[in-house]
Amino acid sequence: MEDCVDAQLRDQHTGFRKDPLCTDQIPTPRIIVEQSIEWNSSLYINFIDYEKSFDSVDRTTLWKPLRYYGVPQNIVNIIQNSYDGLNCEVVHGGQVTDSFEVKTGVRQGLNIHKGKSKIFRYNTACTNPITIDGEDLEDVKIFAYLGRIIDEHGGSDADVKGRVGNA
Template sequence: MRDSVDAKLRDQQAGFRKDRSSTDQIAALRIIVEQSVEWNSSLYINVIDYEKAFDSVDKRTLWKLLQHYGVPEKIVNIIRKSYDGLQCKVMRGGQLTVAFQVRTAVRQGYLLSPSSSGGRLDYEDLDI
């Protein structure tokens, strides 16, 4: 699945990809800043922290994205079934709450979670 997604990502997409370290990205940004100063040109930098971004992923959108990136339908269906009827409980005051259904989010540490080096979805140009 990683190969299917990786093959369709834009080259500029560096987050959570093999052989693209944050050190390399910082070095590239530094070069851009230095050139901007040298050329006396304006530079605007926008940094977005996506730490919680995958906590609110709509599952229907996720299935469409996986299909868009060429993940085989059989794999998409296996993943979909692992999310169907997903319920959670929360520990509150030393007691577990009543179970509730999870309708959004990508499981932490799961293949689709960006923090696990999977799920590197570059969907900027998609209309999904």
């Protein structure tokens, strides 16, 4: 199945494949910050964290794209059977409950985790808060992602100092 999926994903989808890693994308915003400094231009970066994105997948529609992208039917069946019609019983205090169907998350869409989403601004005149559902997103000068640091100076100096300090 991995070969079928990898053939369809763009290089930017690092979190969904074995290589490259999510942290391999860190140089991109660093370069953008460096160029913004060099060109003396304003910069806004919004780091968005989506909460529970795995559980938000509508699994009733998941099987069709798997087939479309060439995942063999027997593999699709195995995955589908692990979700559809799954029944369980609970043993508590020596007593067994009646069987019940397990229904995993089928919420639609992705919810933004407002507590983890951040706003990074450089050389901007506008300092108005950015608000989602009445909650202001935090403005930051330093952003850490998977242990890597992006700051208002660009480059990797802050990241290297941070990792050396943690060693």
